Amino acid sequence: MVDLGIPELTNKQFEEVCEAAENAARKHILSQVSSKLLEKLDISVEAEGTKPVNFTVEVDLVLSKEAEGVKQKALADQAVEKAFEAIETYLRKLKNDVQ
Numbered sequence: 706m707v708d709l710g711i712p713e714l715t716n717k718q719f720e721e722v723c724e725a726a727e728n729a730a731r732k733h734i735l736s737q738v739s740s741k742l743l744e745k746l747d748i749s750v751e752a753e754g755t756k757p758v759n760f761t762v763e764v765d766l767v768l769s770k771e772a773e774g775v776k777q778k779a780l781a782d783q784a785v786e787k788a789f790e791a792i793e794t795y796l797r798k799l800k801n802d803v804q
Contacts, residue, residue, distance in 0.1 A: 713755045714799075722760075722795045723750040729791035730764055730784035737780055742772040750788060762788040
């Protein structure tokens with residue numbers, strides 16, 4: 706991710722950006738498969754540091770046998786990408802609000 710030149714995040718902003726990332730990942734997965742086909746879905750978003758802030762996103766996804774044809778790893782990787790897009794969008798908006 707690139708340095709967006711934003712100020713240090715508050716605890717509330719850390720919570721908001723992590724929640725936005727988790728929601729984006731979950732929304733993407735549920736747009737591709739029914740929740741009935743999910744045996745397990747754990748999404749973890751962590752932020753470390755202040756300047757720079759490093760984000761880690763993990764998606765642990767297990768689909769039921771009825772979801773044949775759906776590539777689990779690819780879907781999880783796409784969800785991680787969506788989470789990072791949400792993080793970048795949040796941080797860019799925060800930067801614009803500060804200016």
